[in-house]
Structures are given as C-alpha cells and as structure tokens.
Amino acid sequence: MKEKILQTLQDLRQYALSKNYEVTLSYHEEDSYLMRFANSAISLNTNEHLIRLEITAYQDKKRASYELITDLNKLDEMKAGIDTAADMVQYAQPLNYQPTIPIYEASYEDDSAFDINLAEMSSEDKLEFINQAVDGLETDKIKLSGIFSSGANTFALINTRSPHTLYFKSSDAQITLVLAHETLKWEVTAEQSAWNKSNLEAENLHNELAYLIDRYENDQPQQLPLGTYDVVFGPAATAEMISFMNWIAFDGGLMKRGFSFMKEEQIGEKTLSTQFTLSDDAAHLDTFPFKRDLMGLERDKTQLFKEGVFKGFIWSQDDADEFNQIATGHTVPHKSLVVEPGNMEINIIQELASKPRDKDILYVPFLHYMNIVNPSKGIVTGSSRFGALLLKKDGSIIVPYNVRLTHSLLDIFGDKIAWLSNERVAYNVSNSYGARNPTAIIVPKFMKVNDLEISHSNDSY
Amino acid sequence: MRDNLKQQIERLKAQNATYVDVRWYPYEETNYLLMWNGNLKSTVAAKESGIGVRVLYQGAWGFSASSDLSNLSAVFDKAFENAKAAAERVTFPVRLAEKDSIVARFDSPVLSNPFDISLEEKVSFLRDLDAKLNQTNVFQRQSDLNFVRKQIIFLDSEGSEIEKNIQEVFSSIAVTGLDEEGNMHDRKFILPRQGSSRGWESIDRDLFNENADRIVKELNQMLKADQCPKDDRSVILLPGIMYLQTHETIGHALELDRILGYELAYAGGSFVTLDDFGTLRYGSEKLTARADATLINSPGSFGFDDDGVEAQNNLLIDKGILVGAITGRQMVEEANAKAKREIFSGSSGANRATAFYRVPIERMTNINIDPGSDGTLEDIIKNTEKGIVLDGDRSWSIGSNREQFHFGTEMGWLVEDGEITDVVKNPTYRGSTVKFWNSLTAVGDESTWRVHFVDNCGKGQPNQIMQLGHGIPVCRFDNVRIGE
Ligand SMILES: [Zn+2]
Numbered sequence: 025m026k027e028k029i030l031q032t033l034q035d036l037r038q039y040a041l042s043k044n045y046e047v048t049l050s051y052h053e054e055d056s057y058l059m060r061f062a063n064s065a066i067s068l069n070t071n072e073h074l075i076r077l078e079i080t081a082y083q084d085k086k087r088a089s090y091e092l093i094t095d096l097n098k099l100d101e102m103k104a105g106i107d108t109a110a111d112m113v114q115y116a117q118p119l120n121y122q123p124t125i126p127i128y129e130a131s132y133e134d135d136s137a138f139d140i141n142l143a144e145m146s147s148e149d150k151l152e153f154i155n156q157a158v159d160g161l162e163t164d165k166i167k168l169s170g171i172f173s174s175g176a177n178t179f180a181l182i183n184t185r186s187p188h189t190l191y192f193k194s195s196d197a198q199i200t201l202v203l204a205h206e207t208l209k210w211e212v213t214a215e216q217s218a219w220n221k222s223n224l225e226a227e228n229l230h231n232e233l234a235y236l237i238d239r240y241e242n243d244q245p246q247q248l249p250l251g252t253y254d255v256v257f258g259p260a261a262t263a264e265m266i267s268f269m270n271w272i273a274f275d276g277g278l279m280k281r282g283f284s285f286m287k288e289e290q291i292g293e294k295t296l297s298t299q300f301t302l303s304d305d306a307a308h309l310d311t312f313p314f315k316r317d318l319m320g321l322e323r324d325k326t327q328l329f330k331e332g333v334f335k336g337f338i339w340s341q342d343d344a345d346e347f348n349q350i351a352t353g354h355t356v357p358h359k360s361l362v363v364e365p366g367n368m369e370i371n372i373i374q375e376l377a378s379k380p381r382d383k384d385i386l387y388v389p390f391l392h393y394m395n396i397v398n399p400s401k402g403i404v405t406g407s408s409r410f411g412a413l414l415l416k417k418d419g420s421i422i423v424p425y426n427v428r429l430t431h432s433l434l435d436i437f438g439d440k441i442a443w444l445s446n447e448r449v450a451y452n453v454s455n456s457y458g459a460r461n462p463t464a465i466i467v468p469k470f471m472k473v474n475d476l477e478i479s480h481s482n483d484s485y
Numbered sequence: 486m487r488d489n490l491k492q493q494i495e496r497l498k499a500q501n502a503t504y505v506d507v508r509w510y511p512y513e514e515t516n517y518l519l520m521w522n523g524n525l526k527s528t529v530a531a532k533e534s535g536i537g538v539r540v541l542y543q544g545a546w547g548f549s550a551s552s553d554l555s556n557l558s559a560v561f562d563k564a565f566e567n568a569k570a571a572a573e574r575v576t577f578p579v580r581l582a583e584k585d586s587i588v589a590r591f592d593s594p595v596l597s598n599p600f601d602i603s604l605e606e607k608v609s610f611l612r613d614l615d616a617k618l619n620q621t622n623v624f625q626r627q628s629d630l631n632f633v634r635k636q637i638i639f640l641d642s643e644g645s646e647i648e649k650n651i652q653e654v655f656s657s658i659a660v661t662g663l664d665e666e667g668n669m670h671d672r673k674f675i676l677p678r679q680g681s682s683r684g685w686e687s688i689d690r691d692l693f694n695e696n697a698d699r700i701v702k703e704l705n706q707m708l709k710a711d712q713c714p715k716d717d718r719s720v721i722l723l724p725g726i727m728y729l730q731t732h733e734t735i736g737h738a739l740e741l742d743r744i745l746g747y748e749l750a751y752a753g754g755s756f757v758t759l760d761d762f763g764t765l766r767y768g769s770e771k772l773t774a775r776a777d778a779t780l781i782n783s784p785g786s787f788g789f790d791d792d793g794v795e796a797q798n799n800l801l802i803d804k805g806i807l808v809g810a811i812t813g814r815q816m817v818e819e820a821n822a823k824a825k826r827e828i829f830s831g832s833s834g835a836n837r838a839t840a841f842y843r844v845p846i847e848r849m850t851n852i853n854i855d856p857g858s859d860g861t862l863e864d865i866i867k868n869t870e871k872g873i874v875l876d877g878d879r880s881w882s883i884g885s886n887r888e889q890f891h892f893g894t895e896m897g898w899l900v901e902d903g904e905i906t907d908v909v910k911n912p913t914y915r916g917s918t919v920k921f922w923n924s925l926t927a928v929g930d931e932s933t934w935r936v937h938f939v940d941n942c943g944k945g946q947p948n949q950i951m952q953l954g955h956g957i958p959v960c961r962f963d964n965v966r967i968g969e
C-alpha cells in the first residue's frame with residue numbers, strides 16, 4: 025500500500041512538472057472505526073475509509089488549494105484537481121510575503137507508532153475489552169456510555185521542488201467509558217489512549233470506575249458553597265488546559281495577531297510555577313508524534329516553559345514567512361506536548377483520597393466545555409464533570425454537584441501549583457472533527473493547585 | 486447508480502436486515518476564501534463524493550461509508566457486519582417511528598449560483614472589504630466567503646427516493662483592536678438571512694460596507710470603554726448573542742437523543758426529563774420557541790431530513806411550557822415507550838448528517854423564538870430601569886446538562902433609567918437555564934427579529950459540524966449576574 029501511495033504521488037508530481045506547475049501534494053488516508061455506547065448498548069458501530077488529497081498551487085506570492093476526497097484508482101480525478109488548483113492560483117491575490125515551498129533533501133518514512141493489531145482490532149475484541157472494563161458495574165439504573173475509537177492514519181507528502189517524499193503512519197485508540205445514573209444524573213468516567221494494542225488495560229479502567237461508583241452511590245451529594253478551594257486536577261482537566269495553552273500561549277502567529285496571553289518581552293522571564301515544565305517532544309510515541317514536520321524539518325525537543333520560565337514562541341512555516349521569523353518545525357497536524365512530572369507519590373484516585381490532609385481538597389477530574397473568556401489575560405472558563413469529589417480534611421468524602429471555574433491559565437499554572445504527581449499518563453484529546461488526527465498530551469496524573477475560586481455551584485448534577 | 490443502490494438495499498433486506506438506507510452524494514463542493522490583514526490566506530476549493538450506508542439489524546445500527554464506489558457490495562456488507570456486531574449489546578432494540586415513503590425533490594432557493602461567479606470577482610469583493618476595514622485602531626481584520634453545494638440522493642428500504650440539491654452561503658467580517666493595556670477586543674458581522682434566496686445575491690456590497698463601518702466604529706468605542714461592572718441587572722440581548730442563548734439553552738437542551746442519554750459520552754445530557762413534556766415551565770409566558778425547518782432560505786431548511794422525513798414547523802415551548810423536542814424516527818419511539826405515554830406523535834424531521842461519511846443524529850433545524858409585543862429595541866430600552874444591552878458572541882461555556890451557562894459577549898451598552906449611558910468592554914453574563922428563561926420580561930416585535938446563521942455547531946462521535954439557523958427577536962431578562 026505504501027508503495028502505491030508513494031508511486032501515485034510521484035506520478036502526480038510528474039504530471040504537474042509536465043505542465044510547469046509549482047505544487048505541493050498532501051495525501052491523507054484514514055481507516056476509522058468507532059463503536060459508540062449509550063444506555064448500556066452499542067448505539068452505533070461505524071467505519072469510514074477516506075482518502076484526502078490536498079493540492080496547493082503556487083505562483084510567486086500567490087497560493088491556492090484544491091482538496092478532494094478520492095481513492096487511489098482515480099488518477100485522472102487527481103490530475104484534474106491539480107489543473108484546478110493551478111487554474112485557481114492565477115486568480116488568487118499575491119500575499120505580502122513569499123510563501124516557502126519546502127525542498128525535501130531526502131525521503132523520510134516513520135511508522136514507529138503503528139501497530140497493525142490495534143489498527144485492525146475486531147469489533148468482537150473491542151466489545152470484549154469494554155465488557156471487562158465495566159464488568160459488574162452496570163445496573164438497572166447505572167448505564168454505560170462511551171466510545172472505542174480506533175484506526176490508522178497515513179500522511180504522505182511530495183512537491184515539485186524535489187522527488188523526495190515524507191511518509192508517516194500511525195495507529196491510535198481512544199477509549200472513553202462513562203457510567204451514569206439514569207435518574208440521579210451523576211456520571212463518572214475512565215479513559216485510555218493507546219498507540220498499540222498491548223497498551224490496552226481494561227483492569228485499570230475497571231478499578232477507577234468501581235471506586236468512583238462506590239463513592240457516588242454511597243456518599244451524599246452536595247451543592248458546594250462558593251469560595252476558594254484547593255483543587256486537584258485529574259489528567260483530563262490538566263490536558264484540556266494545556267490544549268488551551270497550545271492555542272493562546274506560545275503560538276507565534278497567534279501572538280502576532282493579538283490572540284495570546286504571553287508577550288514577546290516575556291521570553292526568558294519566569295511567568296509560571298517553577299514546578300511547571302512543558303515541552304513539545306516528538307520522542308514520545310504515546311503522542312502519535314510527527315518526528316519531522318510537513319516542511320521536512322526535524323522536530324527536536326522544544327522547551328516551551330522550563331521551571332516556569334517562558335522559553336519562546338513556536339513558528340509554523342506560514343507564520344514564520346509572514347512575520348519574518350525562522351520556522352521551528354511546528355508545521356504539523358498536532359504537536360507532542362509533554363508536561364514534566366513532579367515528585368508527589370500520588371498516582372491513583374484511591375491514594376489521593378486516603379492521603380491525610382489539613383484542608384479540604386476539591387478533586388476535578390474533567391473540565392467540560394471550556395472556552396476562552398479573555399485571550400489577552402489567558403482567562404478560561406469550564407465546568408467540572410465526571411466524578412468530582414470533595415475530600416474533606418476529616419477524611420470523609422462528599423460528592424459535589426458540578427462547579428464552574430473561571431481563571432487565568434497564568435494563575436492556575438502559576439505559583440499556586442502545590443505539587444504534581446511523579447507519574448504521567450497520555451491523555452487523548454482527539455476531537456474527531458473532520459479528518460482523523462489522533463492527538464494526546466502527556467500530563468502528570470494529578471496536579472494540585474491551591475486557592476482557586478469557584479464562580480458558580482450547581483444545585484443538581 | 487440508483488438502481489445499483491436499490492439492488493444492494495434489497496440484497497440486505499433479503500438477508501434479514503430490518504431497515505437499510507443509503508445517502509449517495511454525487512458531489513459536495515465547497516469554496517472558501519479568507520482575507521486576513523490584506524493577505525488572501527485561504528483560497529480553497531474542495532470536492533468530495535461517496536456513499537454512507539445505514540443498516541438496522543436486530544435492533545442495532547451499523548454504518549459504513551466510502552468514497553470508493555467501485556465495490557458497492559463491500560460498503561453495504563461492512564455496514565451490515567457492523568450492525569451484527571452491535572447487535573451483541575442491545576438494551577432497547579431500535580424501532581423507527583412510522584413515516585410515509587416519499588418520492589420527492591428539494592432545491593435550495595438560489596437566484597445567482599455562487600459557483601458560477603468567478604474567483605476574480607470573489608477576491609475583489611474581499612479586497613474591497615479589507616480596504617474598508619483598514620481604519621484607525623483596527624489591529625486585525627478578517628473577511629471570508631464560504632459557499633457549499635451538494636447533491637444528495639436518499640434511498641431506503643421503505644421505498645423512499647429523495648433528491649436534494651442544497652446550497653449554502655456564509656460570510657462574515659471581523660475586526661480586533663488592542664486597548665491601552667494591550668488587551669484584545671473584537672467586533673464582527675455575520676451575514677444574516679437576506680430575503681428568500683441564498684445565492685450570490687446574498688452578498689450585498691452595500692450591506693457589508695455599512696456593517697464594516699459600524700463594527701469599526703463600535704470597536705473604537707470599546708477600546709476607550711470602562712470594564713463591564715460586576716452586578717445584577719436586566720440584560721437586553723441583541724440577535725448577535727440572543728442566537729447563542731437560544732442555541733445553547735433551548736436547542737441543545739431539547740435534542741431528544743441528549744435527553745435519552747445518547748450523548749453522555751461526549752456532549753452531555755439535558756436537565757430535561759421525559760416527565761417534563763407538557764408540564765415544565767421552561768420560561769415565562771412570553772416565550773414561544775419552535776423548530777421550523779420550513780423557513781425559506783436558511784441552512785436549517787433542507788426539505789427532508791436524513792431519515793427521509795419531510796421538514797416540519799413544530800412548537801418546542803408554547804407560552805413558556807415545554808411541549809416538543811428535536812427528534813428523528815428512532816428517538817420518538819424510545820421516548821414514548823420509556824415514558825409509557827405518547828409524548829411524540831412521530832418524528833419531527835430533524836435527523837441530519839453533515840457528510841456522506843457521518844451517520845444522521847438529532848440536529849437543530851431553525852430553532853426560533855416568536856417575536857413578541859414589547860415593541861422595538863428603543864421601546865425595550867426605554868422601559869428598562871437598570872440594564873445592559875449585549876451583542877456579539879465571544880465565549881460560551883455551559884454545564885453538561887445545559888443547566889447553567891457563562892457567556893462572554895463582544896460589546897455592552899449600560900442602560901440607566903431607560904437610556905443608554907456608557908459602552909463597556911469585556912461584558913459577560915451567566916445564569917441557570919430555567920431560572921433565566923423565566924426571567925424573560927420583554928420580547929421585541931417583528932422589527933427586532935433576525936435569522937442568524939450558524940455554520941459550526943459540533944455534536945456527536947465521530948464529530949459532526951452542522952449548519953442551521955436561529956430566528957430571534959431582541960429579548961430582555963431581569964436580575965442577571967454580569968461581569969464575572
Ligand atoms: Zn451547537
């Protein structure tokens with residue numbers, strides 16, 4: 025299959041050259057499977073096999089793209105697409121900068137995060153995995169929802185500047201299990217991300233769900249009083265906040281457009297907690313990494329924040345071209361964001377709950393529907409969801425109704441950080457909008473942040 | 486091709502599939518242009534075609550999609566296999582509400598086809614607009630054009646055969662500026678419904694020029710404005726935020742699949758229960774809301790949904806009382822059975838898929854609020870003692886059961902004793918859904934009613950982005966917390 029893809033790209037390149045076109049070609053193939061659960065049943069079992077070809081034509085400072093969903097047998101359709109892009113570019117308006125077309129100096133292939141056993145896992149195996157993970161936990165009232173999403177993703181690129189190609193292939197799985205009470209409406213969750221089948225562990229999911237259900241079944245729910253709490257975030261919540269940083273903190277192009285809370289003059293300054301170190305590191309297979317970017321640049325580890333010090337902005341090629349910067353290897357469908365671990369030996373919810381404490385702790389595993397209230401100040405808002413707990417200082421546990429947190433990321437990742445777990449987990453943040461783009465962020469299992477105010481407290485789940 | 490598809494449907498029926506349908510997209514084409522600070526950043530055309538097959542077997546759904554039409558049997562077989570695997574875990578076997586088998590056709594109303602307009606003309610439109618937006622204190626300026634056309638052939642095992650030719654037009658302009666402290670503020674204009682057709686004729690240069698001047702002027706007012714106060718007062722929502730209020734706290738909350746727990750793994754549930762239909766006082770008597778897929782010229786109007794059910798105009802909330810939901814064929818059967826009463830007499834025709842490769846789910850059509858009898862915007866302001874007029878969506882966040890929300894808006898105008906006093910920046914408001922709608926004390930008349938288009942509503946797994954409309958008047962709500 026790889027040979028056929030690369031040969032097709034070579035054929036298309038030859039076609040473009042024969043017509044004196046300047047083009048880049050990007051091939052994306054997804055083989056996607058999703059088993060969805062609701063009300064303890066499989067509510068949908070679906071698969072899509074889609075091949076997308078994106079053709080960008082250049083003419084000096086002009087650029088135009090034509091994208092098609094196609095298949096490898098339709099060479100004529102793809103050639104016609106190249107003609108269309110080449111026709112469109114004549115009527116585009118010149119950019120006020122010169123867009124870079126990469127020159128790949130050698131061909132590059134990476135399928136190190138591809139596992140055929142995961143990519144081709146059968147419906148039966150997935151169902152068995154799910155059945156193990158929720159074994160004995162469903163009742164007449166407590167119903168399973170969730171997904172088992174898995175698939176394979178292939179990218180291949182070529183352009184008219186050189187005959188060399190880039191080729192990436194990975195496999196991925198995102199498993200989300202939710203057990204929700206039909207009438208009381210509480211919901212608890214456990215999730216897993218994997219790039220190979222042997223990483224799948226139903227038992228961990230089962231343990232986490234069993235513990236949370238026990239709490240939610242047996243402890244009295246309560247509307248929390250408004251005020252300030254010491255909060256422990258679970259990996260889903262931390263990863264969600266890091267993905268907002270990915271957007272409004274260190275992206276050079278967005279900073280230049282005013283959509284960032286970090287400023288150029290802050291490079292080299294300590295702006296966050298000394299306990300906080302964040303990098304983009306394609307060495308982690310758990311992040312479904314691109315070890316080269318789509319311009320062919322090697323993706324060495326980039327430090328974004330080191331012990332709280334802001335190390336600088338990253339530049340995609342187009343932003344670098346526009347703003348006169350040097351591209352940093354970040355022209356990628358997704359980055360490989362990695363938060364360094366801390367030294368607290370608390371890595372599962374039971375350990376957190378049983379650890380003696382001198383103050384109440386609000387455990388927020390998940391932040392639902394986060395959004396940016398003020399990008400210049402880094403203020404985001406979101407509601408707790410999926411199994412929050414109030415761990416009282418006397419050792420008892422209360423299950424709280426959901427609460428809203430509205431805070432600046434500068435605050436949350438600033439000096440209020442009390443500790444980070446010494447173990448980490450890859451949290452899958454793939455959103456399945458449009459083309460498959462599996463993405464995971466590696467975060468400490470827990471992060472404790474002191475003195476955070478809750479701005480709204482629900483009176484029901 | 487149609488005959489081949491019909492044969493495939495018959496083949497699966499003969500193998501004991503309960504129901505089979507196929508959506509064949511001979512083509513779906515888009516054309517998107519984005520101008521940003523004078524740079525034509527995106528000049529994109531796209532084309533796709535393919536089929537999506539849905540099979541019901543022993544109460545469970547299987548779906549499969551492919552762009553490769555050279556082996557139709559393989560796609561149908563895969564969908565059937567997926568249904569058989571899903572049938573291993575069934576708790577409430579899927580039943581489909583009765584419908585008529587329909588042979589019909591729907592065409593979006595278009596006078597001037599945007600795909601016949603040259604790229605040069607489209608670029609020239611954006612270039613002129615960009616120049617118009619390039620004024621004092623405008624830091625970033627954006628303008629875009631987005632056209633879609635698609636042909637969909639729907640065939641099912643109950644004898645329906647529907648052809649749809651859908652066209653969409655979306656366009657917007659936006660400006661941002663930095664205040665003294667370097668904080669960003671923005672103002673935008675999204676093309677609302679213009680007249681009764683949705684072709685290139687919607688792109689009215691005068692309308693865009695007028696609004697370009699307005700948003701730049703308002704941005705400049707905002708850059709000098711004070712911070713929005715934090716207090717409790719009446720909020721008067723203009724269509725640019727009223728649409729979002731309706732979308733998030735009526736639209737999504739009344740999708741029947743959410744109510745029945747089908748979105749708990751992702752988007753969330755709803756505070757609404759089946760017992761609430763016919764009794765819940767959702768809002769004040771001034772609130773009448775409907776799902777109207779028959780409205781001419783809107784992305785929420787599509788003739789027939791992806792169950793093959795004809796578009797309808799249904800009440801959701803009647804003078805404050807909850808009476809209806811956004812439904813497809815499957816969910817109404819399950820809801821009636823679980824409620825042990827007939828809440829719904831049939832599908833409301835709102836099962837929609839965003840592409841050939843996605844499965845249909847309950848989606849908003851045009852979720853509208855009827856105009857009221859409280860006069861014009863000026864009348865409402867005049868009758869407000871202490872309030873704030875809000876416009877423009879900036880951020881939205883809402884609880885997973887749609888019970889409480891926090892919305893940031895672009896711009897606010899304080900109202901004291903019936904008059905606008907000051908512009909304020911960073912206005913936000915929050916509330917609890919039912920309490921909020923019950924505090925609705927004024928609904929503007931027809932002169933305040935606009936149809937706002939939404940082109941980015943996300944739901945479902947795999948995720949689907951859907952296009953729809955909201956026809957909304959200006960509304961006032963009392964005792965609302967602002968400025969947090
Ligand atoms: Zn939506």
